[in-house]
Amino acid sequence: MWLAEDDTFTFAFKPPATEKLTKRAVLSKMASIFDPRGQLAPFTIRSRVMFQKLCIVGVGWDDPLDAEHTRRWTSSFSELGDLALIRAPRCFKCPGRESSVATLSLHVFTDASDAAYTAYVYVRAEYRDGNVRVTLALAKARPSTIKKMSIPKLELKGAMLGVCLAQTVNDELDLPKADATYWSDSMNMLHWVRAHCRKFKVDVGNRIAEVQEYLAGSQWNHVPGRLNPADKSTRGFTAAQLASDPVWWNGPEFLVPQHDEWPSRQITVPKELPGMVKRAQVMAFAVQQVSAEVFRLHPDNYSSWKRLVRLMAWCYRFINRCRRRRASTRGDPEAARTAVDSVELKSEELQRAECHWYSIAQAETYPSSYRQLTSGKSLAANDPLLRLNPVLDKDYPCVLRVGGRLKTASHLPEHTRHPIILPQHHRITQLIVEAEDRKCDHSVGPNHLLENLMMGFWIICGKVVTRSHRAHCVLCKKKWTTLALQQIAPLPLFRTAPPYRAFSRVGVDYAGPLRTKQGRGKTQLKRYLCVFSCLQSSACHFEMAYGLDTKSFLLAFTRLCKRRDVPAEVVSDNGTNFVGAERELREADQALGSNEMAASMASQGVHWCFNPPLAPHFGGVFECVVKAAKRAMMATLSQANLTDEELVTAMVSAEGLLNSRPLTAVRIDVDDAAPLTPMHFLDGQCELTLPLEEVAELHPQRR
Template identity: 40%
Template sequence: MKAPKQSFISNVTTEDRLDPERFSDWLRLLRVTAWVKRFTDNCRKTNDRNKSRVLTLKELQEVENMFIHKTQVKHYPEEYSCIVKGQPMPRSSKLIPLNVKIDEQDLMRCDTRLTHARFLPYNVRYPIILPRKSPVTRLLVKSFHEAGNHYGTNQTLAAMSSRYWLIGGREEIRDWEKKCSKCKKLKAKVLKQVMAPLPPIRLKKSMRAFANSSVDFAGPFLTKQGRGKVRQKRYLCLFTCLSSRAVHLKIAFGLDTDSFLNAFYRMSSRRGFPEEMYSDNGTNFVGAYNELLELYEQMDKQKITEKANNHRIKWHFNPPLAPHFGGVHESMVKSAKRAIYAVLNSADITDEELLTAITGAEGLINSRPISYQTSHPKDDTVLTPNHFIHGQIGGQFTPEAVDSTVFNVKKRWRYVQEIVKHFWHRWLREFIPTLSNRKKWHQETRDLKVNDVVLVIDADKSRGEWSLGRIVALHPGN
């Protein structure tokens, strides 16, 4: 036998179109409900129908009291029944300390100790009780939160306390603040991850400084060109050795590719061509790399010897908008600026004076200790970047060779090599262990995933104008 077919009417479920769960705005819920209530009241009347196009305050208050009353009865049925019957509330009830009373609108109010404070409004002395985790409470919290321009928890709670008594008010407000899209933008934090291990290039030992280098720009510095002439901008081009942390400072007369190439060639002529270079993803660096490639290709086709080919440079560009990739030269830029500004002291200078100040700052930075200085007199002199550049400590040169009477080029060369080798052994023993600790970014957090919505930082706009972005692809690295 086949089961009888159910009628269509039996499958239809009655749905409350005015359920607060269906609304996202408290005032909209009140206005829609008030219009529906007026319509139903007018349908029951034959005369004296309300045909006004504006809702009155009385109508809105009646609808608001109706929703609050339904919420209180739904969440506290036993307490409400006991109060109506004049019986004591259950001992486990959270409303016992509030001394609950029911007013003329059948609303549960808190009978506070401010009863005799006649100068206070009635709602302050007898606030309406709102249960936690109810749709009505959520809409009210959202309304006060947005009316207060997304202020903090205390401001929203203080504004609501003038009319309502929230059970677990702070937790309820914080729950909404976690869902508020604007608050997420205002309180969003920069994504961080555990600090990565040092790249192999930072731990590579070489027999000379600046074999593996990094470059960055700083400035501008205004210099005078003469009486009655316009002042020109000059920039600091900083090269730093990734191993010894030595610096080489040059003046760049512009931010174009040619100016950078000239500064790069001047550095290479004195310190030697580096094997690998790291830089930010600036247009001047990108252009320099392209020109270097064209230069090398052209030289290969002509008369480049095998020895000249060994001077080719492998260039690495840091990702855009990622300054933490260039922390090794950003910290040196900060130190160089401090040293230069300490010498210049906002003076009106010429190009020659700026060059002198930059050279003095270079010597000062390269004389700084990079290892721990002990107080024992028999310990070695503290290690500085100058040891790797030309074997001196800010003016104290390397001791002369033992064979000072009879000059021997071969012995002298081996002696210098032993000194350099000694410095690199000290570098491995004294300086490298100081890089082991992570000074920040200690906690591991969730990595970004595809389709994550993020807030894109824009340095040229205020935080409220930052645009939203969606992750479409990931490029993980070490």
């Protein structure tokens, strides 16, 4: 309770009744002590440790305690009356001098033992006149875990508890983190919080990470155990001892002087600490026997044919320059005259470097054949290159070329008459194929790529080489990948259900606009192509619409009904003219009545079906007819100025053209049957219209 006279807190406790003690009664008496700031922690930790022992023994909640435990609890409860002697200050600052405080800082003390681990926070207020006041702000003590744990780990748990308490006080007093100093008498724990958390085992590393997340390791200091006030809580105090202990309420005496007089000890983190993960260092070495004859510029170390050739050309230039310098020192005037080289490589130098790599590939793949030909001998009967009749290059005798039968064709270049032989599985061949494919921008197929290579090279099993390159080239895979095809859904019911009469089920769509002239000096008007496509026979019917309104479409629909009969079902998209036509037909159907349905087109039972919104692929069967009609009309008419009559004629001509298209395979033999066309469903035969004589004299883009 709060004593207003001296602004302090005190504790009042009603002595327990003399009833038989049980585990439940003991816990009830313990919970009756209200201590939110933990100022009684050295006293209450004794009861908490004893209650933990009751739980370890396995005493039931309502079982009476034995004589030994009863004696201990009775002695502990008898000390509760001494709590009234405690006078804990409420304010952290001196009353009446709150405005003269210069600095406020926190000091956190932690400690641990086999029985408990504790953490206490003191507020140090330094005034402008040099006086210092230290007050206990927050404290907490907890029993150690039932599971056996080492003292350094318990010290680390106490450090975590101290960090949490300091964070609470900082938030309440609005103090920065840097104004807090942490004290501990455990060197192991101080080494841990200054080391990297990843070096330790999981349990220790996680606790170190939590401590380091809130503060730096340099804020921890060492304090001797005799000066650590947290050491008293781990042993426990009686209520009378707690009330008369000045160190508990005002902190250790070394906090009153300045910072220079505080305990200090140099903390050096050793390389080996308890709890560290000992990782075995395994050093593996790859031993490779390198022959002195192996050339350092090996093709396997390069991914570009151009770079490999240029490096070899620079090597040859360096060798030639060294030879010329040596010759010039001997007094050779010709060598001194040709000692200056150009900045860039010449074509002769690059060609020599290329021929060097050609000869390397041939010599490594066909050593016996290469040895026989370079020494002037003939090939054996079973030699793999015998069928190519290989010959040596005239300018570079170290390169093998195909003999062939074009020796006398002097008008052809040398690489066409005698291409260079390249082996199938050599790295040089792979680099040349990759360079040619990169030159073509990966846009040609294997056969085209091989054709380009065959202009200067004869690759053994060339098709296999180009196809293998195509299969492993990432850019070729991206450019020539096969797109995934979705499985086509089954045909809807209106495409397969009877009756099978033409235009019994139609799909309708619009195309255009098409501009027509109305006379001299008059404005051109827009006309539209109204496409009716039979959903079963693929026949089409074209009508010219004078607008996109509902009235214009109803007139076109009426002309269809009079020429092709009334359809039983109509499929369209969600165009406003189609929706309006369907509504007017439905209203006319309701207005006429069931007895007059036979007298009007609206009462013929036309069922209108709309595709889902924003789904033109649902109408693909008539969208493709629209595309074909536009292609047939636009290719002929282009930008020609037509009248309405001429436009209708063009539409009917396109209709006849599309209705005569074959629906089945075209015959390739005289005895095969004629292909089936939509005209067979309309007239029973394929109409063949002969052109008039005047047609040949007309221009397709003129009237």
